[in-house]
Amino acid sequence: MGITSFSVESPLGRWTMTGWSPPHLAGVVESIWHFDGTVSYLRERTFPSGLLQLIVHLGGRYRVVENGRAELCAELCVGGLQTGPLLVESPGSHCRVMGVQIHPIGAYRLFGTPLGELAGQANLDLQDVVGPAARELQERCLGAGSAEEQVRCAAGWIVERLAHSPAPDPAIAWTAAEIKRRQGAVSISALRERTGLTKTRLATMFRDQVGVTPKLFARIHRFRRALKLIDQGDGPLADIALAAGYYDQPHMNAELRELSGLAPGEFLAAVRYPNSVSVAEPAERT
Numbered sequence: 001m002g003i004t005s006f007s008v009e010s011p012l013g014r015w016t017m018t019g020w021s022p023p024h025l026a027g028v029v030e031s032i033w034h035f036d037g038t039v040s041y042l043r044e045r046t047f048p049s050g051l052l053q054l055i056v057h058l059g060g061r062y063r064v065v066e067n068g069r070a071e072l073c074a075e076l077c078v079g080g081l082q083t084g085p086l087l088v089e090s091p092g093s094h095c096r097v098m099g100v101q102i103h104p105i106g107a108y109r110l111f112g113t114p115l116g117e118l119a120g121q122a123n124l125d126l127q128d129v130v131g132p133a134a135r136e137l138q139e140r141c142l143g144a145g146s147a148e149e150q151v152r153c154a155a156g157w158i159v160e161r162l163a164h165s166p167a168p169d170p171a172i173a174w175t176a177a178e179i180k181r182r183q184g185a186v187s188i189s190a191l192r193e194r195t196g197l198t199k200t201r202l203a204t205m206f207r208d209q210v211g212v213t214p215k216l217f218a219r220i221h222r223f224r225r226a227l228k229l230i231d232q233g234d235g236p237l238a239d240i241a242l243a244a245g246y247y248d249q250p251h252m253n254a255e256l257r258e259l260s261g262l263a264p265g266e267f268l269a270a271v272r273y274p275n276s277v278s279v280a281e282p283a284e285r286t
Helices: 104-111 125-130 133-143 145-163 169-181 186-194 198-210 216-233 238-243 249-260 264-269
Strands: 003-011 015-020 029-039 042-047 052-057 062-066 071-072 076-079 086-089 096-104 279-281
Touching: 029 145, 042 062, 042 169, 052 133, 062 104, 062 238, 076 086, 076 125, 086 169, 096 145, 104 145, 104 198, 133 264, 169 186, 169 198, 169 216, 186 198, 186 216, 186 264, 198 216, 216 249, 216 264, 238 249, 249 264
Parallel strands: none
Antiparallel strands: 003 015, 015 029, 029 096, 042 086, 042 279, 052 076, 052 096, 062 071, 062 086
């Protein structure tokens, strides 16, 4: 699939979004996106997705809001595997930013570092993770003449990094892929038996190469499926809970509160962005 672009003009703001899921990077990169525009709500609440994020600020920088304080993001920012809700704040003016959504096994190859050290962190400087190669990415993107060229520059940089990257353990890559394919509705014990690894060994290797334990990774994917079903309005919440792999609705409600900070009703009532489950929030809410 080629690079696509679409524009939005609504009460949420006015912007153009360019995106690409490079076929030659399948299994490593979920998508590369480029945002150019303004938003009406300064703050956005994002949720765990099972992916890591690499952000290249091409203009004003976003901030990460924690405990009521907004911390300026690095120019080239890496977010480890997200394990809870995250509140980000727009620069408040016209901005351009590019992001890469990376599968954990791909991130292990791309960054060459144990991902457990990155998990739960939202504002890591890419230079601290990969060294001088970070500046090469920034310089290439800033030197590109269009959103499409910048997206291609990011893909090219990733290809070069992968040429000298460590190979993930096949058993860990398979386990992560199965959890994702089955959207978290899978027995971790059954997967472990298929790999032949001990419980401790699987947990240790999985945390290094994915970022969290297999159980938490499955919870994240199950939660993500539930959010999508709720967003689509696919039936009563009790039915959605069962379809997403929960024991019952109270089980789903508890998981949503822990991983999103919202109850299902609050999520439904929130202002959500198109083609996304992210929530637009007034600046005063934290």
